Amino acid sequence: MKIIRKTISALLLAGIGITSIQAQNNSPQAWTLRQCIDYAIEHNIEIRQSANNVEAGKVSVNTTKWARLPNLSGSASQNWSWGRTASPIDNSYSDINSANTSFSLGTNVPIFTGLQLPNQYSLAKLDLKAAIEDLNKAKEDIAINVTSAYLQVLFNQELSKVAHNQVDLSKDQLKRIQGLHGVGKASSSEVAEAQARVAQDEMTAVQSDNTYKLSLLDLTQLLELPTPEGFVLESPKEELEFESLTPPDDIYTQALTYKPSIKAAEYRLQGSLNSIRIAQSAFYPQLSFSAGLGSNYYTVSGRSENSFGSQIKNNLSKYIGFNLSVPIFNRFSTRNRIRTARLQQIDLSLRLDNAKKVLYKEIQQAWYNALAAESKYNSSEVAVKANEESFRLMSEKFNNGKATFVEYNEAKLNLTKALSDKLQAKYDYLFRTKILDFYKGQVIE
Numbered sequence: 001m002k003i004i005r006k007t008i009s010a011l012l013l014a015g016i017g018i019t020s021i022q023a024q025n026n027s028p029q030a031w032t033l034r035q036c037i038d039y040a041i042e043h044n045i046e047i048r049q050s051a052n053n054v055e056a057g058k059v060s061v062n063t064t065k066w067a068r069l070p071n072l073s074g075s076a077s078q079n080w081s082w083g084r085t086a087s088p089i090d091n092s093y094s095d096i097n098s099a100n101t102s103f104s105l106g107t108n109v110p111i112f113t114g115l116q117l118p119n120q121y122s123l124a125k126l127d128l129k130a131a132i133e134d135l136n137k138a139k140e141d142i143a144i145n146v147t148s149a150y151l152q153v154l155f156n157q158e159l160s161k162v163a164h165n166q167v168d169l170s171k172d173q174l175k176r177i178q179g180l181h182g183v184g185k186a187s188s189s190e191v192a193e194a195q196a197r198v199a200q201d202e203m204t205a206v207q208s209d210n211t212y213k214l215s216l217l218d219l220t221q222l223l224e225l226p227t228p229e230g231f232v233l234e235s236p237k238e239e240l241e242f243e244s245l246t247p248p249d250d251i252y253t254q255a256l257t258y259k260p261s262i263k264a265a266e267y268r269l270q271g272s273l274n275s276i277r278i279a280q281s282a283f284y285p286q287l288s289f290s291a292g293l294g295s296n297y298y299t300v301s302g303r304s305e306n307s308f309g310s311q312i313k314n315n316l317s318k319y320i321g322f323n324l325s326v327p328i329f330n331r332f333s334t335r336n337r338i339r340t341a342r343l344q345q346i347d348l349s350l351r352l353d354n355a356k357k358v359l360y361k362e363i364q365q366a367w368y369n370a371l372a373a374e375s376k377y378n379s380s381e382v383a384v385k386a387n388e389e390s391f392r393l394m395s396e397k398f399n400n401g402k403a404t405f406v407e408y409n410e411a412k413l414n415l416t417k418a419l420s421d422k423l424q425a426k427y428d429y430l431f432r433t434k435i436l437d438f439y440k441g442q443v444i445e
Helices: 002-016 033-043 045-065 116-182 188-222 248-258 260-285 308-314 332-397 405-439
Strands: 071-081 085-086 092-095 096-110 284-298 319-324
Touching: 033 116, 033 405, 045 116, 045 308, 116 260, 116 405, 188 405, 248 260, 248 405, 260 332, 284 308, 332 405
Parallel strands: none
Antiparallel strands: 071 096, 085 092, 096 284, 284 319
């Protein structure tokens, strides 16, 4: 009786949680879910690419911000000429070598561009906001993927523990049958069946260990870790804490205000209006102001009547001017660019509507899945208790010779299946509730 209770308790303990017993000095640090998510966000290549896009957006905003400022450019040139040259005085020809050094400084200021510049600046700011939301979405995606992989590892870990406890239980039963066989109360076929069951359970345990190792490898690869060796996870709480689930409509209302995918689509839709106005700016005249000054220095046959400074001063020229460009006909290019921009606006509006619909469907599915997982877990607890009692009674019958080994093994398998179902329901509920927290904007921990 003590052995039976001991084995049942071991199975239930495995179904509830795992206690890691290691030397304190040698045990590696257990990773929490939050640590895994933060590490993945820091090292994920796609997130780093999204962050790079944000930096590029900041550069674009800075570029368009200062587009109204005057530009300033300077130039210098040096020219040499030689050969027969006509004299402007008596029209005679002579061989002359001359050199010319010139300097100039100019500026141009846009005055009116058909509102192109302010709209480009507004568009750049909206594109930057959209890029930031894309980065946030990439972080959310990796957080969900890490959460799923993390819980899968814990689930497979506990299933492996259950499988090994099954092996221990089968070995204990084999010893009892061998003892009964020694006194003539069990047949050789029953001993063989018990040995086969031990071998089958050992194979199942090996498969469970391999599944656990593969899931651990998937998680470490997702985290960009070089190897899963020495990588352990923090065990979850032994008992689940059930809370009332927020209705999906309420979650959806909250999600619309902060969900990165929605906000990014909204920013791009707002930016499409600026794109239309940028295209329309080509219909308006373009006015700019320009100014500059320049000078030069001449030498003929290496000689100059005036000094360098004198020539630079005397040859100094200045200018200011306005340039007005009026569009008349450009082969309908402007009109077609506007039509293209408006079609893009319609497309972005449809994308926003679709993103909202997809979000609502995802929240509904997550809510119903969480509700189903909670119900399944509660049912699995009842099933575990019922199968525990059934296994206890069957063990007593078997030890008293009132039940066959097949009946005993069936009761043991039913208890194991109930424990496995409880584990699956437990981690399914944990994942589904974290998904709901994710849609509510809460930090996944």
